[in-house]
Every structure is written in C-alpha cells, then in structure tokens.
Amino acid sequence: MWSTAQAFRMNPVSRKVFPETLEKLLERKDFPAMDIFICTADPFKEPPINVVNTALSVMAYDYPSEKLSVYVSDDGGSELTMFAFMEAAKFGKIWLPFCKENNIMDRCPDVYFRSNYVISAHAVEVKVLLNSKQDVDINGKLLMPNLVYFSREKSKTTPHHFKAGALNALLRVSGIMTNAPIILTLDCDMYSNDPSTLERVLCYLSDKFRKPNCGYVQFPQRFHGLNRADIYASELKRLLILAPYGMDGLLGPSYVGTGCFFHRRVFFGGPSAYIEPEIPALSPSNNVDKPINSEKILNLAHHVSGCNYENKTNWGSKMGFRYGSLVEDYYTGFRLQCEGWHSIFCNPSRPAFLGDVPINLNDILNQTKRWSVGLLEVGFSKFSPLTFGVRAMGILMGLSYAHYAFWPVWSFPVATYAFLPSLALLNAIPIFPKVKSTPTPLWIASTWSQSHVNEPWFFLYIFLFLGAYGQDCLDFVLNEGTLERWWSDQRMWLIRGLSSFLFGSIELISNYLGMATHGFNVTSKVIDDEQRKRYDQGIFEFGVSSPLFVPLIMASILNLVAFLGGILHIFKERSLDNFSIQILIAGFGVLNSLPFYKAMVLRRDKGRMPIKTTITSTILIGVLYEISYFLLKSCN
Ligand SMILES: O=c1ccn([C@@H]2O[C@H](COP(=O)(O)OP(=O)(O)O[C@H]3O[C@H](CO)[C@@H](O)[C@H](O)[C@H]3O)[C@@H](O)[C@H]2O)c(=O)[nH]1
Numbered sequence: 112m113w114s115t116a117q118a119f120r121m122n123p124v125s126r127k128v129f130p131e132t133l134e135k136l137l138e139r140k141d142f143p144a145m146d147i148f149i150c151t152a153d154p155f156k157e158p159p160i161n162v163v164n165t166a167l168s169v170m171a172y173d174y175p176s177e178k179l180s181v182y183v184s185d186d187g188g189s190e191l192t193m194f195a196f197m198e199a200a201k202f203g204k205i206w207l208p209f210c211k212e213n214n215i216m217d218r219c220p221d222v223y224f225r226s227n228y229v230i231s232a233h234a235v236e237v238k239v240l241l242n243s244k245q246d247v248d249i250n251g252k253l254l255m256p257n258l259v260y261f262s263r264e265k266s267k268t269t270p271h272h273f274k275a276g277a278l279n280a281l282l283r284v285s286g287i288m289t290n291a292p293i294i295l296t297l298d299c300d301m302y303s304n305d306p307s308t309l310e311r312v313l314c315y316l317s318d319k320f321r322k323p324n325c326g327y328v329q330f331p332q333r334f335h336g337l338n339r340a341d342i343y344a345s346e347l348k349r350l351l352i353l354a355p356y357g358m359d360g361l362l363g364p365s366y367v368g369t370g371c372f373f374h375r376r377v378f379f380g381g382p383s384a385y386i387e388p389e390i391p392a393l394s395p396s397n398n399v400d401k402p403i404n405s406e407k408i409l410n411l412a413h414h415v416s417g418c419n420y421e422n423k424t425n426w427g428s429k430m431g432f433r434y435g436s437l438v439e440d441y442y443t444g445f446r447l448q449c450e451g452w453h454s455i456f457c458n459p460s461r462p463a464f465l466g467d468v469p470i471n472l473n474d475i476l477n478q479t480k481r482w483s484v485g486l487l488e489v490g491f492s493k494f495s496p497l498t499f500g501v502r503a504m505g506i507l508m509g510l511s512y513a514h515y516a517f518w519p520v521w522s523f524p525v526a527t528y529a530f531l532p533s534l535a536l537l538n539a540i541p542i543f544p545k546v547k548s549t550p551t552p553l554w555i556a557s558t559w560s561q562s563h564v565n566e567p568w569f570f571l572y573i574f575l576f577l578g579a580y581g582q583d584c585l586d587f588v589l590n591e592g593t594l595e596r597w598w599s600d601q602r603m604w605l606i607r608g609l610s611s612f613l614f615g616s617i618e619l620i621s622n623y624l625g626m627a628t629h630g631f632n633v634t635s636k637v638i639d640d641e642q643r644k645r646y647d648q649g650i651f652e653f654g655v656s657s658p659l660f661v662p663l664i665m666a667s668i669l670n671l672v673a674f675l676g677g678i679l680h681i682f683k684e685r686s687l688d689n690f691s692i693q694i695l696i697a698g699f700g701v702l703n704s705l706p707f708y709k710a711m712v713l714r715r716d717k718g719r720m721p722i723k724t725t726i727t728s729t730i731l732i733g734v735l736y737e738i739s740y741f742l743l744k745s746c747n
Pocket residue numbers: 150151152153157184186272273274277297298299300367368369437438439440478481482485631632633634635
C-alpha cells in the first residue's frame with residue numbers, strides 16, 4: 112500500500128482557469144449544449160424534495176437555458192418523485208433565485224404513498240416537464256431549460272445494473288432527445304453551489320479549448336454540514352482531494368460518480384477506436400432535428416429504455432458506463448483511461464457542488480463496505496489495475512488505481528494490530544523488539560536514552576510509526592485540514608479497516624463461493640432531528656445493533672484490558688522489559704476507542720450502543736482470548 116501511494120506524489124498538479132474571460136474568446140451563442148443527469152433510486156431513503164433541490168440548483172446555472180437539459184432518472188419508478196417534479200416544473204417558473212426560498216416545498220412524503228410503496232418492476236416513463244422551446248418563466252421573459260422525468264423499465268428477471276444501468280439508459284434517452292456533447296452526472300444528494308461552473312467547464316471541454324484526448328473533468332465531492340471535528344472523516348480528503356491532485360499530473364483523476372462532466376464521445380470507444388452504436392440515432396455526432404416532445408422522439412426514447420434493450424449490445428462492456436462492479440464510477444473511469452482518455456481535476460476554491468453525508472456510523476460503515484466490495488471486484492478481475500491497468504496506462508497510473516482497488520486490504524494489518532499485540536500481552540508473550548530493563552517506570556525515559564536499548568529494531572519501529580503518522584498528519588493539515596479532523600481521519604481509518612473493509616472482503620469471498628449476493632444498498636439521506644443534533648455536537652451515533660460494530664467493540668474492550676494489565680505489570684515489576692511496544696499499541700487503541708466506551712457505558716440517549724451488541728461482542732472477545740491462550744501457549 113505504501114508503494115502504490117507513492118504514485119500520487121510524483122507529479123501533483125493544481126489547476127486554475129479564468130471563466131470570467133471566457134466570453135471574450137467564445138460567444139454565448141457558440142456555447143455547447145449540456146445534458147445533466149440526476150440519479151435517484153428510492154423515494155424514502157432519498158426524499159424527493161432533496162432531489163428536486165438538486166435539479167433546481169442545476170436548472171439555474173448561469174448558462175443559456177435553451178442549451179440546458181436536465182434529466183432525472185428515477186430507479187424507484189415512484190409516483191411521488193414524479194409528482195414532486197411536476198410541481199417543481201411549475202415552481203421553477205415562478206422562482207428563479209430559488210436557493211433562498213425552497214423551504215416552501217419542505218413537506219414529508221405522504222403516509223399513503225409510504226404504505227403502498229415497494230420498489231418493484233415498473234414500465235418506462237418519459238415525461239417532458241419543461242420544454243426549452245416553449246416554456247418561459249412567469250414573467251414571460253426567460254426561457255426555461257428542458258426538464259425530463261425518466262424512469263427506465265425494470266423487471267424482476269432482467270439485471271438492471273443499478274446506477275450504471277440507469278446512467279446508460281439516460282445516455283440513450285438524452286441522446287435521442289437532445290444529444291448534447293457535454294454531460295454532467297450528479298447524485299441526488301449533491302447540489303450545485305456555483306452558477307458559473309458550466310463556464311469553467313467550457314475552459315476545458317468546449318471544442319475550442321479541448322485537448323483531443325481529454326474525456327472528462329472531475330470536480331471533487333465536497334460536503335456541507337460536516338461537524339467541526341468531522342468525526343466520521345466524511346471529507347475523505349486523501350481519496351477525494353489529495354489523490355486526484357497526484358493523478359492529475361499523470362493521466363488524470365478517476366471518476367467519482369458525481370460532479371463529473373464528460374464529453375459524450377468517451378462513451379463510444381477510445382479516442383481513436385470509435386464504436387458505432389447499434390442505432391445511428393444514438394451516435395454522439397447525431398444532430399437531433401425534431402422537437403423533444405414529438406411522437407417519434409418519445410417513441411424511440413421508450414424503445415431504448417426497455418429492460419431488454421441492452422441484450423447483445425456493447426452497453427456496459429465496451430460502451431457507456433461499465434458493469435461488473437458496485438463502484439461503477441471508479442470502474443468506468445478506470446476503463447475509460449485504459450482506452451486512452453485523459454481527465455482533469457478541477458477544484459475551485461468555491462466548491463462547485465456540495466453533498467450530504469450520512470450522519471450515523473452504521474450508514475457510513477455500510478457505505479464503505481459497499482465500496483470495498485466494488486473495489487475488490489475490480490482489483491481481482493481480469494481488468495485488475497495491477498496487471499491490465501499497468502499495461503494499458505503505465506506503471507504510475509496502474510499503481511494509483513491499484514491503491515484504490517486494494518484499499519480494503521488495510522483490514523488485514525489493522526485487524527492484526529488491533530488484536531494480536533493485546534492478546535499476546537495478556538498472555539505475557541512479547542512479540543516486539545525489546546527495550547533493556549531500566550529502573551524508570553516511564554517508557555519515554557527509556558526510549559530517549561539510547562544507551563539502555565539493546566535492539567536497533569526498537570528504534571526503527573518507533574521511527575516508522577512516528578514517520579508514517581507524521582507524514583500523514585502533515586499531508587492532512589497542510590491541505591486545509593485541522594489537527595482535530597486529522598485525528599478523526601486516522602481513527603476512522605482504523606474503524607473502517609476493522610469493520611467495513613473486513614466485512615467487505617468477507618462478503619466478496621462468500622459471493623465468489625456463491626453463498627450470498629450483494630446489491631447496491633442505497634445510502635439513506637433522511638435526517639432524523641435528534642441524530643442531527645448529536646452529530647452537530649460531535650457525538651458518535653450507534654443506536655442500531657449492527658454486526659459492523661462488533662469487531663470494533665471487541666477491539667476496544669480487549670485493548671483496554673490489555674493496557675490496564677500492562678500498566679499493572681510495569682508497576683509490579685518496575686521495568687518495561689519486553690512489553691513496551693505492546694502496551695503502547697494497546698494504549699493507542701484505548702485512545703481511539705474513547706467514543707466507544709462512552710457509548711457503551713456512559714450514554715443514555717438513543718444513539719448509545721445497544722446492550723445486545725455490547726454483550727455479543729464481550730462474549731466473542733472472551734472466546735477469542737481463550738483461543739489465543741491455547742494457540743499462543745502451544746506456540747511458545
Ligand atoms: O440502483 C440504483 C442505486 C443507486 N442509484 C443512485 O446512485 C447514487 C449514489 O448512491 P448513494 O446511495 O448516494 O451512494 P454513495 O455511496 O453515497 O455514492 C458514492 O458511491 C457510488 C458507488 O458505490 C457512486 O455511484 C456515487 O456517485 C458516489 O457518490 C444516488 O443518486 C442513487 O439514487 C441509482 O440511480 N440506481
């Protein structure tokens with residue numbers, strides 16, 4: 112993992128463009144058309160009001176409206192979402208500076224819909240809600256952008272490939288209706304925060320300025336409403352900001368699923384290997400000459416949204432967004448770059464998009480678990496970045512992608528460090544280099560004076576620990592980070608390693624063995640007020656009894672017991688002997704586990720650790736200790 116991380120350090124690049132000068136070089140009438148895709152899948156985990164907000168925020172881009180088309184893909188096929196959008200269409204007309212007033216529609220989904228709703232098979236729905244050729248705002252002045260509600264056909268028997276499937280259907284439908292050369296993909300939990308973003312993008316993607324191989328421009332995922340310490344490290348600074356800077360100096364950043372502008376052509380083969388789609392109307396160079404709501408166009412749009420349409424076509428394998436991984440974004444970007452497309456990372460100081468983050472630990476861990484499964488699927492496929500990727504894109508790009516793909520591999524060292532040193536300590540077995548006995552009970556005193564140490568390994572060990580942590584901390588803090596957030600970041604890395612990564616790896620294995628199947632478990636965006644309050648105060652949210660918490664509690668209990676035992680040992684023997692590093696590691700574990708102890712013992716609110724989970728974990732750690740007792744004793 113260390114070596115793959117070095118690829119990001121070779122040539123980091125940070126870019127700047129000046130969209131204010133764009134109009135001197137490119138007339139507004141020559142601005143290219145833009146198709147904007149918004150994905151939603153579940154009206155109860157993703158409240159339609161939020162999806163509407165996302166759509167309204169992009170409809171209000173500072174851009175010629177007649178060139179703007181917003182397509183909303185509803186994988187839930189829900190009447191509620193459609194209804195919300197019909198209202199939104201009317202609402203949009205009355206209200207252009209909408210950002211301030213959108214509270215008007217802030218209502219809860221109707222109980223009637225809720226009780227009758229199951230996501231199931233549904234037919235195609237294509238509804239033109241606003242037509243840029245006809246619809247004007249309430250004053251009769253401004254044209255409105257196109258707004259299309261779309262729900263592809265779904266059946267129980269045909270795989271729908273989750274979001275990638277939805278995006279491919281959107282690619283085809285938008286191709287038939289407007290076929291803009293530039294496409295923005297956006298998740299429904301992320302809204303536009305800067306009306307001038309499209310002009311910024313033109314500096315990279317308009318015909319006049321685009322480099323021939325440039326395929327997409329990725330904006331970082333940035334989030335609003337993080338608490339001060341960002342306790343769940345939702346910022347994902349390393350993954351979403353630092354790594355892309357590094358890749359930008361190579362062939363460009365990976366695609367992260369949202370906030371990304373594509374040149375439509377990239378979905379039809381490599382820069383010099385064009386793949387002709389099965390019907391000419393879908394070709395990226397096709398000129399749409401019929402009105403968006405003409406019967407012919409609508410019929411064709413229905414045709415390409417059928418659930419069997421993709422059979423025996425290249426969609427998902429060589430064309431469009433790629434199937435085969437739960438992280439369709441990462442995988443698609445990777446395959447596009449292997450085909451020869453370059454990309455650009457654009458991180459303006461005012462965030463172009465802002466998104467929601469889950470505010471409870473269980474949701475976060477489930478999300479990371481899904482990513483782990485998806486990443487490993489790519490890592491161990493025939494298109495693995497380490498083999499296929501390195502050959503197609505060169506060693507550094509291959510390593511960069513491998514660094515993501517094998518992210519979950521951290522679970523093994525993290526789990527080892529969480530359990531092994533403490534178990535060994537409790538069994539009085541030293542596993543690290545020794546420090547020679549000194550009369551002082553303070554470990555620091557002994558590590559500082561070299562004369563007392565008889566093994567250089569001890570220092571190498573301390574050096575590596577402090578070096579790695581120091582570098583990590585510096586990287587973080589120097590890039591608009593704070594020490595407080597860094598601490599959360601390293602803690603979440605341990606938590607993810609011990610939980611999501613581990614469960615993700617297990618899920619992948621059981622999947623290969625045919626024991627389970629995994630799906631795209633949509634992250635809930637519903638905010639409970641009480642939870643929100645606790646989150647804002649920086650308090651961890653547990654609440655549900657989730658297996659994802661079990662290894663975490665096990666480790667926190669074990670480390671506490673081992674640490675206390677170790678300290679007792681020091682005072683009894685008045686020597687540090689063989690166990691200093693083990694005690695240190697246990698102590699570090701304890702420090703990181705503080706929120707867990709609080710949640711298990713001190714808290715009484717709804718977000719505390721459920722007793723059931725605590726008891727299960729305590730029993731399991733007891734069993735693990737017994738096993739270790741027999742194993743370690745027999746090894747010794
Ligand atoms: O069958 C599906 C499942 C999901 N979605 C949409 O996909 C988006 C992302 O889903 P979310 O639950 O928010 O997942 P996150 O883990 O927050 O998303 C990250 O990870 C995903 C891959 O796992 C990427 O697709 C996302 O862009 C990226 O932000 C949402 O708009 C969903 O509505 C669909 O359209 N159809």
